[in-house]
Amino acid sequence: MTPSYYLLLSALLFTIGAVGVLVRRNAIVVFMCVELMLNAVNLTLVTFARINGTLSGQVMAFFVMVVAAAEVVVGLAIIMSIFRTRRTASVDDANLLKY
């Protein structure tokens, strides 16, 4: 197995996540797509750690996981509060601020 396949896979996952953020309507799903992007980055980091023969990429993946967890806490709190108000988590309905 050449490691570059993993790089391609992670690029693909990252792209799927990015497209998902742009096209999906539900804030929770948008957020899950962001998490997919972060995990794609983790795969890239671990693969490069393998290619470079250094451990720092693997350690960075841990940092990313912790940050992602913290982001989930904050993000779900914000999305919950807007869901309780509007009874929907659709990002299209949040349209009071414009122009």
Added chain:
Amino acid sequence: MSVISSVLLLAQEPPAPPKVEAPPLDAVWPILIVLGAACVGVLFEAFLPRHQRWPFQVVLTLLALAGAGVLLATYISDAPAAGELAMYGTLAVDRPALFLWGTLLALSLGAVLMIADRSVEPGGAFVASAAIRPGTVQDRAQVAATGMQTEVFPLTLFALGGMMIFCAANDLLTMFIALEVLSLPLYLMCGLARRRRLLSQEAAVKYFLLGAFASAFFLYGIALLYGYSGSVQLADIAASAGGSDRSDTLLFAGMGLLVVGLLFKASVGPFHTWTPDVYQGAPTPVTAFMAACTKVAAFGGILRVLQVAFESTNWEWRGVLWGVAIVSMVIGAILGLTQTDVKRMIAYSSVAHAGFLLVGSIALTDKGLSGTLFYLLAYGFTTLATFGVISLVRDSSGEATHLSQWAGLAKRSPLVAGVFTFLLLALAGIPLTSGFVGKFVVFEAAIADGMAPLVVVALVASAVAAFFYLRVIVLMYFSEPAAEGPTVTVPGAFTTAAITLGVLVTLLLGIAPAFALDWAAGGVFAIR
């Protein structure tokens, strides 16, 4: 035999663990004070009864800022001129970093005063309890109640600590963690307005989703750069950009993604889409904090990344950032013209200013660095005071931010209209204000570095932007006041102090900028 050898192995001393020296802390005390006070603030929230929290938090936060400022001043007096690396090389405490720390501490002092103010809006600009659903009976009760969600104070300190780490980070991983530490509290603070809570919550959701999206790009950029150079230290990336056996695609894709993340935070150019919505929806003191401090921190990071890590490849990427700067200035100036809300107008003005700052940042000379640092200082104080004044003009439903409500304000309150006029002139860059000096030094550095066409575009953009500032001035002075117009609240000591601080610095840097220019030119990035 094998039994004997294993017994011998057991009898041996276990290998001594490698000795890890504790890093010297004298360079990073300001950060430790700020983050430590934030942790103490969280404990206050947990253990103090509700009515005692506000005074304790305010005193703690102001003491932390003052203490960090004093420690910073004592450190600067005998700091090595070339800067030093702290915390095992993850932080580069050099002159630009120290300048930015001082700027951030002073700006957040003003912002904290505005956050703590309870005279403009009875009870403060923050919701009494964020868990109350907007539009319910409890929500109407909390508007009249005097309590506020005092978690904003520790959140502010955490964000400030993240900003201070961000503009001193010497490797990309530290920079990413600092980016999140500064962003996550800001997402929450955006959603805590006492009035117009739907707008506030919507601003928080938008800022959060777009911010998380942008930090994913930032992180992917880090991963690609790690693949390119095998390290995330800025100096190592700079070294391997000179010659590496890896493909240049990794370098430039990584750099592009990284810079997109940074430009998003700095609300530059085509990555500004969150700015108007979030500036409008967030509570005004938080908007002031974001507009002043986040801009400083983000441009601190941009300057460091461009000058330390990517200086040697600037022929390849500079053209792209030319384009971004032009787009940013044009978007800010043109869309600012069409705005009908004061806060949105200032938001587009900040997009235009981000373009001017980027012009200074891509002038990769010492003058470009010091000019951009000075511009950040000047712009931060002006915009802080601007939002302070905006929070004073109110009607029965809260802040009156629609421009039509500002008509004839000079007849109601000549003082407030006069101060606001001065601040708008500073944003437009009229002489005798700090805005003029800031633009002058930045454009001078850009011309000296061979970017005359870009400076011409910048001058045209600032002329167009001056039009919409002047439009507000004309509206305040030469229109008849509306019959049901807003009133101008007489601010209490805190907001008055914050506005006075901003106005005085704006005036001082406009009349006698030499000392601040000397500070900004005190040294360059420590590249190691």
